[in-house]
Amino acid sequence: MQSANVNRATPYLFLAPAALVMAVALLYPIGYMIYASFLDWNPSQRIGEAEFVGLRNYINLLGDAAFRESFYVTLKFATVVVSLEMVLGVGLALLLDRNIRGMSVLRTLFILPMMIAPIVVGLMWRYMYHPSVGVFNRTLKSLGLDPIPWLSDGNWAFASVVIADIWQWTPFIFILSLAALQSLPQSAMEAARIDGATGWQQVIYIKLPLMMPVLIVTLLLRLIDAFKVLEVILVLTNGGPGLSTEILSLRISRTASEFRELGEAAAMSNYLLILLVILTFAMFAYNKATEARTARLRKAAEEDV
Template identity: 75%
Template sequence: MDVVKKINKFTPYMLLAPAGIILLLALLYPIGYMVYASFLDWSPSQHIGQAEFIGLRNYINLWNDAAFFESFGVTLKFAFFVVVLEMIIGVGLALLLDREIRGMSVLRVIFILPMMIAPIVVGLMWRYMYHPTVGVFNRTLKEWGFESIPWLSDSGWAFYGVIIADVWQWTPFIFILALAAMQGLPRSALEAAELDGAGEWQKIVHIKLPLMLPVLIITLLLRLIDAFKVLEVVLIMTNGGPGLSTEILALRIFRTAQEFQELGYSAAMSNILLILLMLLTIAMFVYNKIQENRASKMCAMIEKG
């Protein structure tokens, strides 16, 4: 009997141990290792023990690296444009399509498809469509008698080209979340507004949007975090070029490690990206807590619907 009890006492730890060990070994340890590696001058052919400890020199070099700042700027610009466009289009569509439609479930399946496809394949598709001669865009332009556009070979256009591809892939994410939030809104509030004679537009501005705000802000932050992770689509489409016009930070980290073989420098950049994302995540968590405390009643209503 004693033995059985003892086993029972250890059960939760036994259940938790395998997952815990893997997370510790393969996720937390590498992150700690990265912080250490950012103080090293390290090339992939060296064992980490042979790498020279150079203190903060990687960070000092980053501070003086104009290309890094440009890449950082591109990342912020990309994240900003992408998130703003996707929020406006996604929420707008959700407001337009929030009604009883017969084929809604089919429609939803169609909208999820772009998100499920590998970023690599999305990059391929768009690179093909942007192709200067055989791409569908330039072909159509030519047929209609317009000049063809240097989609991926001009630094200005390439940036927009990458944004368009991301908006295509991820707007449905916002749309589906916004629609879910909207359909969870309390019917009573909307009906009351209708009785008071509120029009469609008034209902949207004064009732729907304010009530959806908590979910929308979380959605925005989630999407923002993901926008900083984008890499493969850009890698395939432009590989950061022309020049540095589309070289977002994640891609720069990859290229610094892969092509220039400077692992320490790459780790220092990874660290900065990680800190940025951690700040965003903490902001999201704090916002969540504030919402829970201040307006727990309202939240409960929205979520229960």
């Protein structure tokens, strides 16, 4: 009798710690943030003392040119970075998908940039972009060209940040697409070869369509992460010059710590979160749709037999 009770309680015992930690340190803060976004709250006040201002923070933000600018910079950054990385990553995977010695060493080297701390990535790029001792300007100078104001001119600063992100994250897409490529059915490729498809035709009509499900998921994962980038930009430019590289995450942290407007920062976080929720649901819906489609196709195929 007692052991039956223990057995019935077991799953809850196993789950309880995880549920507790996530409830206390993840769900509660998020709920708290949603509540805080309706308050006029500065860091020296307890939350109970803060004044309830309804939607004022949200409306203020919509009218705030600096916020709109940083929203735009975030979207621009995410779009530019993710599209360039997709093209480069998938391209390299198609190019390097050969059976060669040392492929695993190569993959190991390629994941290094993603593993080290974003702070450190920012640090080494900042050094390389340095106006006088950085390697880029030194090379330009030794070639007799004019130095480039990598981090001190708005447009160049944006480009510099994009380059650093591409360096760090293209390998992610490369490795996922390589995994997708190597799990493609060999029979399809062989059939195409026998039918005389050229290399390009194989890529466009066979490989890419078959990789599509993985590519879409990769794209969305990368897109979500691109909205979370903060440390690299913080170290490289701290959002400047002007607002040229101030992405939303950075603006949230500055609004909270420098301008001491916790309510507004929370409202900003909510805008960012809404954007990401839409993306995530798109991804989940896409997953479900493809699963349903493959199930339907399989069923149809079985009925034909």
